[in-house]
Amino acid sequence: MIPHSTTHHSLPGLRTALRRLAHRLNLPVEQRARLALAVTQVAAGELGAGRSVTLHASAETDPKDGEPVLAVRLRTPLAPRPPSPKELKALPLPAERMPGAAAVWRLPQPQPSPAAHGAPPVTELLEEELKAAVARADALAEDHKRLKHELAETNSGVLALYVQLEERDEQLRRAHGQMLRELEDALRPSPVRVPGVEMAVHYEPAGTDAPTGGDLYDWFVLPDGRVHITLVDALGHGVTSTRSALDVTHAVRTLALEGHPPESIVARTDEILLPFDRELMATVLLARIDPADGRLSLANGSHPPALVVREDGTATFLEVRGRGIGYPLPGSEHLLHDKLAPGDLLVLYTDGLTESRRDPREGEQRLLEVARAHRHLPIEKIPGAIAADMHTVILHPDDTVALTVRRTHEDAHAS
Structure with missing residues (x-):
């Protein structure tokens, strides 16, 4: 299944090919969606101008740590300028720029799936990504709700502690004032x-x-x-x-x-x-x-x-x-x-x-x-x-x- 290389002249064709490739390689759904958004963002200008792009995927070794990775390269041979490193870092899935490629994504080597040879319709892949996004949003909302509850309880505890400290401080002020008044009375004879x-x-x-x-x-x-x-x-x-x-x-x-x-x-x-x-x-x-x-x-x-x-x-x-x-x-x-x-x-x-x-x-x-x-x-x-x-x-x-x-x-x- 790897290596893989295809040339594309339109965004819909690029997206479809990328999603099917990611499905066959058994990439996680959220990672697949981020990769599709990132590749589309880099290629949009070229394809919109009528120029072609090439998508290449291969198994490689990460030069930084020697671990096996899946390298996805997007080549734009006719582009007037490649995207800057800052632009690549700001993508939904950050990328690097290497010689001969507009952008390179290095992903952990996925484990092949027994059913990886099947290619479901693109709509099914999109629905799967949408469900993953909704589930992620629901999880974030639940985390936010839980954190708000914990924060409210913390604030309530802090407020109660603050009230206790204020009461204690007032008691100390009264005791201090009484002590000073007694000292003053002792120092100032009748x-x-x-x-x-x-x-x-x-x-x-x-x-x-x-x-x-x-x-x-x-x-x-x-x-x-x-x-x-x-x-x-x-x-x-x-x-x-x-x-x-x-x-x-x-x-x-x-x-x-x-x-x-x-x-x-x-x-x-x-x-x-x-x-x-x-x-x-x-x-x-x-x-x-x-x-x-x-x-x-x-x-x-x-x-x-x-x-x-x-x-x-x-x-x-x-x-x-x-x-x-x-x-x-x-x-x-x-x-x-x-x-x-x-x-x-x-x-x-x-x-x-x-x-x-x-x-x-x-x-x-x-x-x-x-x-x-x-x-x-x-x-x-x-x-x-x-x-x-x-x-x-x-x-x-x-x-x-x-x-x-x-x-x-x-x-x-x-x-």
């Missing part, structure tokens, strides 16, 4: 309660992801009955700056309880902490208030000035020059003395309250006006009200502490 003064504080972090920034405060009663207040703003944000600020407040508290004068505490704190943390930088404001007579003393290390609002509405900033911890020549240059009369309000704060605005000086002026407007509110509401009004414009978010102390008409010695 107001001191002594006759003659009332105190309140408002703290606001730069962001909810780091609610334990470098702005800390501390207040306690000294052995002589005076109230000591420390306000610290350590460089940076987050837990690292919290540790730095906590170191400062602890050192200041120790020095104050040991009896060191307030004007020396800033410099002494720098001497104590800097050998252990050369990167530490913090501004510090120290205030001492005598609840009995309202006497006030302030020491400052690069911190924003305290603000005092008198009961009649007059207000002034209490400026004390000095340099903070980690700065060159740290310490307060002197101790400022003042006196709070009953009804007077003292406002201590970190720079996040005033420097969040376009101009710090404008921020200080607005703070003066806001504190004056809220001075008669209950003490526990004043710091939050001040912060709310100051933060209507925030250009540079920063940790913020607003701490207020008001002298009361209550006699400190009455108790």
Whole structure:
């Protein structure tokens, strides 16, 4: 049966001869159909122009791997140009171009069929190819349906997992937030309660992801009955700056309880902490208030000035020059003395309250006006009200502490 060679002058004759040859050679139906489409596509131009083509089939050895193959060659001796390799690769059954042939198809050597000598009508061969194509399409449709079902189940599982992860993430966020709130409560002591003064504080972090920034405060009663207040703003944000600020407040508290004068505490704190943390930088404001007579003393290390609002509405900033911890020549240059009369309000704060605005000086002026407007509110509401009004414009978010102390008409010695 092999070799086989025929010359053709029309597409129908070529197709018929090719299908009968493929049937006799026992080629698979789908491969036969692809071969017929590919050969027709290459020969169509030549036969349409009235030129002949030659179809040749022979048993050969594949030069690449030495396996026996069926080689089907289509020769177009009068063609003005042969098809390009790119065109041959794009055929329904890809082909190669070899010398003396327009295209060569190398197919696995088929096994002869006992009934291969019979040649059924072409319509029967076409119907067989059509059935194979329909069966292939049905199989692909079934695979597509199965894959869609599997994808839907996978998507459903992924969605359920996503929901579980979201719920878990929310639980972790709540637990994290609770832990940070507990840490914040531990780091920020409740107001001191002594006759003659009332105190309140408002703290606001730069962001909810780091609610334990470098702005800390501390207040306690000294052995002589005076109230000591420390306000610290350590460089940076987050837990690292919290540790730095906590170191400062602890050192200041120790020095104050040991009896060191307030004007020396800033410099002494720098001497104590800097050998252990050369990167530490913090501004510090120290205030001492005598609840009995309202006497006030302030020491400052690069911190924003305290603000005092008198009961009649007059207000002034209490400026004390000095340099903070980690700065060159740290310490307060002197101790400022003042006196709070009953009804007077003292406002201590970190720079996040005033420097969040376009101009710090404008921020200080607005703070003066806001504190004056809220001075008669209950003490526990004043710091939050001040912060709310100051933060209507925030250009540079920063940790913020607003701490207020008001002298009361209550006699400190009455108790």
